[in-house]
Amino acid sequence: MGHSHSEPHISPLSLYFTVFSCLIVLTFVTVGVSELGLPSTLSIIVAMAVALVKATLVATWFMHLIHDTKLNIALFLASLWFMGIFFIFTTFDMASRGNVMKMSDTFEFRQKRADDNVRAGNVVVPEGIVDPEHSTGH
């Protein structure tokens, strides 16, 4: 005896197999949902929600965060926090680019250049091109 708090917590085997089963079921769910043909935004939300649940299961039980020290948990959450800042602020930047961007960097400009090339007859449609609308896939 006489061990301090950092004595490892030994989880029962059944716990590992339960978590593993949940992860497998959720993998089937995420692939199944993608077959439904949901609209783009909804399919992203569902896929990321399922992935977040899976990630939480792995971090909490496989990585033993639930029995870990407050310091280690704080370190992990801090990295997620800074990740959030990075994603949100960079997205703000992208969303407001139209206000400051040089004309030569805009999609309109590229579209114009593309159309000029089409009119000049520079675009060669190569052999073997597949129209995705009529493609049956491999």
Added chain:
Amino acid sequence: MSSENANQKHYHAFFFHTMDQQNSSHKLGMWAFLAQELLFFSGLFMAYIAMRYFYPDTFGEVQTRNLLSIPMGFTNTIVLLTSSLTMALAVREAQLIPVEENEESKKHRKRLIQLLVVTAALACVFLVIKYFEYSHKLHVGTLPGKFYHFAEWPIFTDTDGSILGAIRPDGSIDVTSAPHIFFSLYFVATGTHGLHVVIGVGVILWLALRAKRGEFNAEYHSAVENVGLYWHLVDLIWIFLFPLMYLVK
């Protein structure tokens, strides 16, 4: 025998006062590294968000053209999740090895080695499947950036070398489709993840060798625990990469 046991009970480094202090320091260091890994990968995920923002049609078209094999990605997900389970069980076996050498410690040590070898083997299965996916892409020409030459979904390059967009069958140009950038992102993201898997195989086999030498027991196994944490993180990254690359439209 007794001197060997006496040694085993005190293998914390001279700059630590107790085993507890050493173990918690090892773990704190590992979590700092993992936090860094998450931030490192977040750059790739941000590139993905930017790609969706600037070329929104590309992902849907990758789906309708069936350019990534969902069965292969799905199999790899199952393989990686299973290897995460065997790694977690390996850590558990290490926790159960008594400090005193006896039949019990031999039994758990043997299981620890077996589970580590199975984990490394599953990681190799993941890499073999990845190899087949990559070689198919190299074959048909869906390479990253300027090396892209896929005839089924061609891109138009202007005289100054800049790529203006994808060519449609009617001869017009779609400036919101960028398959060459999609495959740059695909190869860099899955390649960086794959590199982590390769490193994982190395460190897991190194653990198996150390376990065979009888180095780990309930008191001293922070290396097993930390490699386990690393391996679960590799799994965690794939949990997000798989739906984002293979499934989402």
